[in-house]
Amino acid sequence: MAQAMKIAIVDDEQDMRQSISQWLALSGYDTETFSSAEDALKVLGPDYPGIVISDIKMPGMDGIQLLKKLMGADSTLPVIMITGHGDVPMAVEAMRVGAFDFLEKPFNPDRMSELAKRASNARRLTLDNRALRRELSGGTQIMNKLIGASPVMERLREDILDLGQADGHVLIDGETGTGKTLVAHALHAVGSRAGKKFVLVSCAALEEEALSKRLFGPMMPEDSQLPAIEEARGGTLVLEDVEALSDTLQARLLSVMNEQGTPAETRIVAISNLQEAGKTSEDVLRPDLFYRLAALRITMPPLRQRGEDILTLFTRLSEQFAEEYGCDAPQVTAQEAAQLLQAPWPGNVRQLINIAERAVLQSRRGSGTIASLLMSDHEEMQPVMTTEGKPLKEYVEAFERMLIDNTMRRHKGSIASVMEELCLPRRTLNEKMAKYSLQRSDYL
Template identity: 90%
Template sequence: MAQAMKIAIVDDEQDMRQSISQWLALSGYDTETFGSAEDALKVLGPEYPGIVISDIKMPGMDGMQFLKKLMGSDSALPVIMITGHGDVPMAVEAMRVGAFDFLEKPFNPDRMSELAKKATATRRLVMDNRVLRRELSDGGQLMKKLIGQSPVMERLREDILDLGQADGHVLIDGETGTGKTLVAHALHAAGGRAGKKFVLISCSAFEEDALSKRLFGPMNPEDAQLPAIEEARGGTLVLEDIETLSETLQARLLSAINEQGTPAETRIVAISNLQEAGRTSEDALRSDLFYRLAALRITVPPLRQRGEDILTLFTRLSEQFSDEYGCDAPQVSAQEAAQLLQAPWPGNVRQLINVAERAVLQSRRGSGTIASLLMSDHEEMQPVMTTEGKPLKEYVEAFERMLIDNTMRRHKGSIASVMDELCLPRRTLNEKMAKYGLQRSDYL
């Protein structure tokens, strides 16, 4: 859920700040008022979850001094300045210092509401991006996103931790939709470059000339952005769809890699997303570049190899979507659990996300089945099932684990409630939770 935005109103005239506060409160904003800039600075900081509306002419610290203090603390904090009638030079100076916009007295309240709406939307985006950056710099948080207890996921997490500590270039490959970009973020966060630049370029999103300039320069004189290889210096440059690079750009990339010292100034993490049957990264790249990139290599496992992780992921995703749409998550039957486990998942996790969202929407309408969502696009009305069979015992255990997990979540870890719903004695429930690695503390 998006964080509620506040509006701090700073004005030495009580009537003015109260009238602004009342108008914005009627528009649905959470406001707080301050009679001086000094009082406001005791509350406003880099993480203030909102915007500021301030008069320019105030006793003590005036609005311009106040604005400079705020910009020094957080240059991304939107500040709307209230100026006197005809005071254009003051307004221009405020904008130069970093004000979001200004209102000229006497101002139209609707104009103020419009500016407040734009400013709070801008602030929300900034705050969301900061949360994301903190999450991406936190290897522990990223590892939590790599959900699963299957052997292939345990191995993937170990590989990320090992290669994250290394300093060589890395090639990440795997089928489409497996989460290769997330793995690249985790690699960066798990090593010594965690606090440094992380630059991601999709090679398939540019024409060749534009991609050449974006990667290696020269950039246009009016463009403040550095070439990516320079922008990521000291950190990590991630190149998605590396297989789409032309021979010419492959040669330039190899040259740039060879020119770097050891350890590399810019670590290259290449992501290969080949979808053509029978074609590999080695086929698509010139051999000298391939071997420079693939000295350290991670292959992200397809979803169909992750066993009961499929049910765990489906449960987490359906819970998220049910919260988003304000309805109950769908209850998965034993037959539907088997269908989820048997499906080949050509679109991998990306496809599972889509199925989970549609399952929640179907459940909200009270119609449809998971089987109907797993129908093949190529086979009329026939469920697509993998040819990789599993022993019946594995299906039963996967469903049993999912059922206990879901019930524990629903009852927030209440053992008595779970025992009652599943008709299980306490000893049996404890034994099964131990068997499946379920901890009561995770649900409290």
């Protein structure tokens, strides 16, 4: 369950502070009150985990001055201003400076709750995106997110670093569940736009009229957002399910792209999630739009092509779920490792995440097998195997690597403990760790 957002209430009148605080606390918010703008500024920093409600008229620093200070520190912080009856000029000034919205005294508490909810949702999205951007801002963090030592994953990481430094529009395609949105975040984070806006719009989630307004405007007066193409100015606009754009919206998007200079004022990263058999993004997009987007292109590798990455991912995911559920991660047998490697994985990494969680839950109950989970996901496929076989040697090596990796991780890099559990002499363990590129320092 998401943690309750904070609400900072700034008002020099004690009764007003208390009444607002009590009402919002009943709505589930974590409130804190300040009797002056000066006191509030000691707490309200750029990453404040919530929103602000402030009176405009206060002795000393007034609400407009406070708002300017807050916008200077973090322009995305939602600030709701409380104005006196008839103070229209002040309300207009507050909106011009950057206020999220305003309430006019005497205000309806339900209206305040509604505004607080909208502002909190906007703040949560901003903080989530900011946290992910920071997580992906360095090469090491990106490699940790994009797990895998297979050649296709090595190439993917190289492509992200190369295209991230380029400034053209990008098309990301591939099967569902392969991590296309994560790659879009990574492209933004490693490039020159890392500190700028990252705006994501799902084209399949809105009807055409609503999508047109969200992308290009005009927005209604009550809308707090700018059109996405304006909101992302100078940064990156990610269009999920770009194939869902109608011919009309495709033409309008192309027109906007053509109007921009070089380098583009707003970088477009289009994600294609086509699931129709035999269809590609080239089949459904206008040729001129397709070639503009596909000048820089990343095609995500399906999980079945990633070899022993499957076992590495399964191990990491099951450990995470085991920690979350307070139990031990299931131990994978050689037969189960082969079954994981042989499964066709039509749902890719998303499906593997689901299997790992269910494996942990059934292990906690002391029943079930990984094979049964795979079969339940593919009842129409008998047996659950890929059409391409692998040499026995590859299965054995993949399982061996996974076993050493898991044991090293469990014993936090203690060579003596790993030797004892696996009944291996020191020299043999060293040779196998070198063979599988396993470094003791990674487990300390």
